[in-house]
Amino acid sequence: xxxxxxxxxxxxxxxxxxxxxxxxxxxxxxxxxxxxxxxxxxxxxxxxxxxxxxxxxxxxxxxxxxxxxxxxxxxxxxxxxxxxxxxxxxxxxxxxxxxxxx
Numbered sequence: 374x375x376x377x378x379x380x381x382x383x384x385x386x387x388x389x390x391x392x393x394x395x396x397x398x399x400x401x402x403x404x405x406x407x408x409x410x411x412x413x414x415x416x417x418x419x420x421x422x423x424x425x426x427x428x429x430x431x432x433x434x435x436x437x438x439x440x441x442x443x444x445x446x447x448x449x450x451x452x453x454x455x456x457x458x459x460x461x462x463x464x465x466x467x468x469x470x471x472x473x474x475x
Contacts, residue, residue, distance in 0.1 A: 377412075377433065378469065378472065379412045379413075379431040379432055379433060379469045380432070380433060380434045380435075380468065380469070381431075381432040381433070381434050381435045381437070381438060381466070381468065381469075382429075382430065382431050382432070382466065382467040382468065382469050383428075383429075383430045383432070383438065383464070383465070383466050383467070384427065384428070384429045384430070384464070384465050384467070385427070385428050385461065385462070385463065385464035385465070386419070386425055386426070386427055386428075386461065386462030386463050386464070387401075387425070387426045387427075387428060387458060387460075387461055387462070388422070388424055388425050388426075388458070388459045388460045388461065388462060389424045389425070389426065389457055389458065389459060390424070390456075390457055390458070390459045391424055391459070392424075393424070393457045394418065394423065394424050394425070394426060396457055397426060397454055397457040397458065398416050398418070398426055400450055400453050400454040400457065401416050401426070401428065401450065401454060402414075402416055403446070403449070403450045403453070407446075408437075408441040408444065408447070409437060409440065409441070410432050410433035410434065410436075410437025410438070410440070410441070411430070411431070411432055411433075411437065411441065412431035412432065412433070413429065413430065413431040414428070414429075414430050414431075415428070415429040415430075416428050417429070424459065425462060431469060435466075
């Protein structure tokens with residue numbers, strides 16, 4: 374059986390309302406454990422901006438990412454998180470081309 378490899382990646386910065394970064398990170402990870410086509414969904418705290426998070430996602434393809442946004446769990450997390458979001462920073466879509474390590 375051939376190993377699958379992600380064909381679509383996304384990285385973006387999300388800015389929480391002041392003092393709400395931990396709460397937003399918790400909401401962003403609710404209901405994300407079972408998203409078809411998802412290889413990785415990582416939420417990390419920005420080292421310099423105390424209100425900023427980085428979200429890194431790896432997907433089978435762009436369609437799998439789009440489909441995930443329609444999942445009831447993801448829709449609920451979006452609705453719950455919206456009031457905690459102050460804005461967005463940089464965002465980039467990419468095609469994974471190499472795998473190193475684990």
